[in-house]
Amino acid sequence: MTESIVRFGGVSATYGRILALENVSLDLPANGFVGIVGPSGSGKTTLLRVLLGVMHASQGKVTRKSGLRLGYVPQVESVDWNFPVTVAEVVGMTRSAGRWWPRTTDTERSEIETVLCQLGLEGLGERHIRELSGGQQQRVFIARALFHKPDLLVLDEPTSGVDVSTRHEILHLLVDLHESGVAIVLSTHDLNGLASHLPRIICVNKGVIADGPPLAVITPEVLERTYGAPMQVLEHGGMPIVVDQLEHTISHRLRGSGQ
């Protein structure tokens, strides 16, 4: 059995009087690659915030392996792309705590370049962050998280608002990182494009609805309990594909009306 690096034991979390997460128990192993899925407001981001330690559990206990290093990649929509900062400066930020010398040292510069090369961003260190493609921008923030040498990489909606090609690019990169030994937890709305490719999915809606491999978790019953809406699930090449029944009904009606 693989060692657990984070364990949630009956965790609940609230925003004031609003319950965001209820009695969540789960284990994240050292070699895990886990997708958290659920509708908006289901507690996905809250779960990540509790995991990261920026939000405290109102009940239950979160146990992290001693000395666990966490890397966090926020949603790109939350980034101020006009902030006057270069790619190298963004990557180097994770080593801010406890550092009094303002200038980047030669050693740090070399390490930053190594991380940028690892993520296919070599030679872009002096570019302003806005001067990059969507995929490169996401890679910069993954590079920043990796510069911290994390044991666990946490990503909030890494494919939100990106095109298909960038989504493929990010998924391949995450698979490479996982194969290099980094545990990954991500939240996503993207059931077909991202979640169904992962080895383990956790469906949440306040609490954990289902937890397991995609074919076991992505079923019409689980999805209806999670999203509160009927969905069909097809299987293609050993992977589940979710079809939104409402969209199907709408397209059927539109075709019927001749539009």
Place this chain on the structure above:
Amino acid sequence: MIAIDLLEPYKYEFFRNGLLVAVIAGALCGLLGVFVVLRGMSYIGHGLSHAVFGGAAASAVMKVNYFLGAGIWGIVSGVLIGRISRKRVIGADAAIGVVTTGSFAVGLMLLNRYGQAKRSIEAVLFGSVLGVQTADIVAVSAVAIGVLAIIVLGYRRLLYATFDPEVARISGVRVGAVEVLLMAMLSCTIIVTMRVIGTLLISALLVVPAATTRLMTNSFARMLTIAPVVGAVSSFVGMNLAYHWDTSASGTIIAVGVVAFAVVYAVGGIRSRSRIGHLHV
């Protein structure tokens, strides 16, 4: 001779003192203005300068040292604004409005009731750059050195907490402490410059040089270097023009800063114009 005319004001000690304080104040406001502009806090500079007025009035009435009274009042106001803003129920703009107008109103009432309201209010609102005392020079210099030291030593944390506070917190940066420190630096700056350039124009000096610099560079480090120079040069040119044109010193300083902004904006062309559209000013 034109050269002699230009040097004429330097014969007067009051002008030399005023110029020295104005130049240091311009550099100081320019430096801190980088954080004000990039955090979208321009109104905080404006609001805090009004809040400090309450502290100045209270310290005058209670016969407490001006710097001590206004300092404590300003820092408490800044921290209050920060705490109310974090609740996110009423938003930062409303929090600033409530705390600073309330503070200003208390100051006004205290002066009405116990002091020479009209004279004090005018001095605080418009400043008195030509009535600079040794204490002002010492205070502005001390705050400038302190702020510079804090920004150099805390550069990495200030940059991270300004750019991405949530992730900075996860990385071990004490973001709350950084915010309090920033508020304290802003309050101290406002207190020591208020008697020189006045509350109404402090917010402009906290915003205009930094906004001008933002049009000139895409680097945070270069902004921190250039903005104090823009602020200091605006103050130097403004003070000299004010003497020769017999205009308000503080008004002329800001007018020079705004002209510099307009020139950079015009020269910067299309690239700068696309950038200004996203500026938090």
